[in-house]
Amino acid sequence: MDLFDYSPITERPPISWPGGARVAVYIGLNVEHFLIDRASTSIWPGTADLVPDALNHGWRDYGARVGIWRTMRSLDRHCIRASVLLNSAVAEHYPQIIAAGLERDWAWLAHGRTNSILQAGMTLDEERAFLTDVVETITAATGRRPQGWMGPGLTETFNTPSLLAELGLGYVLDWTNDDQPYALKVPGMLSVPYSVELNDLLVFGKGFTGPEFLQLVKDQYEQLSADSEHSGRVMALALHPFVIGQPFRHKYLDQALEYLASRPDVWLTTSDEIAGHYRESSTRTAGRPCG
Known part of the structure; x- marks a missing residue:
């Protein structure tokens, strides 16, 4: 089953970001809950x-207890709204995080119930019930219906995009195969770029240091900015508070955010706004008469 068409980035209509920006940057902040009796990221x-x-559960739990609050201070310092990839169980277990995010007008994306449970292998009816519960729980907790989705572990079934569309969502982050948004074959659904490379969990898991992380952020931006001479690009910085929120890494995140915020051609935004702008501009382009 094909979920999207092949589309070389060299053969697309140009994308223009607001204010003449060349690179749309968002911070994908994973705010997650893990079950104490289930194996997960270790x-x-x-x-x-x-x-x-x-050992491993405590490492993960550090993010909700300490790391998120340290990360939050850096986001505040540079006036950056997070795009929060939210496990719905966070609303029950860590309501203070929800309250802090509401104060900051964060964008809330659905990210499953917990990162200990994947929907891979669910039947259609099981997944519909699962996704409905996740979306409705987040809506009740935040006062707004999520527009986007990222599966725990970036997992989907072939039914996921259509079920999300039924629930009123408009984009997914799971397909990390592009530097620009693009339409899925499910009507109304987009894929918005996310990163498993510029991702603290993978970067530090491979042994990179804080200064090397900072250089990766700079290198990613510089190349995307060069690529975007004729059409805008998206840069996603994926963060997990139990990783980037560790004390010895914190200052390098702060320096990375300071660097991105200082770039004159960067649109520091949310994944919601990227999807919305792309959808609106694509509609205008499609409806423009020839000549």
């Missing part, structure tokens, strides 16, 4: 199958 595989797994 820093040390040696204990990952134990119940309870104090």
Whole structure:
């Protein structure tokens, strides 16, 4: 089953971002809940199958208890609204995080119920019920219906985009195969760029240091800015508070955000606004008469 068409980036109508910006930058902030009796993302595989797994669960839990608040200060310092990839269980377990995000007008994307449960392998009816519960829980907690989705572990079924469209969502982040938004074959659904490369979980998991992370951010921006001479690009910076929120990494995130905020051709925005602008400009282009 094909979810999207092949489209070389060299053969598309140009994208223009607001204010003449060349690179639309958003911060994908993963705000997650993990079950204490289920294996999930781990820093040390040696204990990952134990119940309870104090080592790995504690590492993950640091994000909600400490790391998110440290990361939040850097976002505030540079006046950046996060695009929050939100497990719906966060609303129950960490309501203070929801309250802090509402004060900051964060954009809220649905990110499953917890990052310990994937919807891979669900039947159509099971997934419909699962996604409905996730979306309705986030809507009730934040006062707004999420516009975007990213699956826990970037997982989907072939039914996910159409089920999300039924629920009123308009884009997904799971397909990390482009530097620009593009339309899926499901009517009304877009793919918006996300990154598994410029992603703290993967970067630091491969042994990169804080200064190297900062250089990666600069290199990513510089190349995308050069690429965008005739058509805008998207730069996603994926963050996990239990990774980037560690004390010895914090200053390098702050320096990276300061660098991005100082670039004159950057539109510091949210994934919601990127999807909305792309959808609106694509509609105008499609409706423009020839000649």
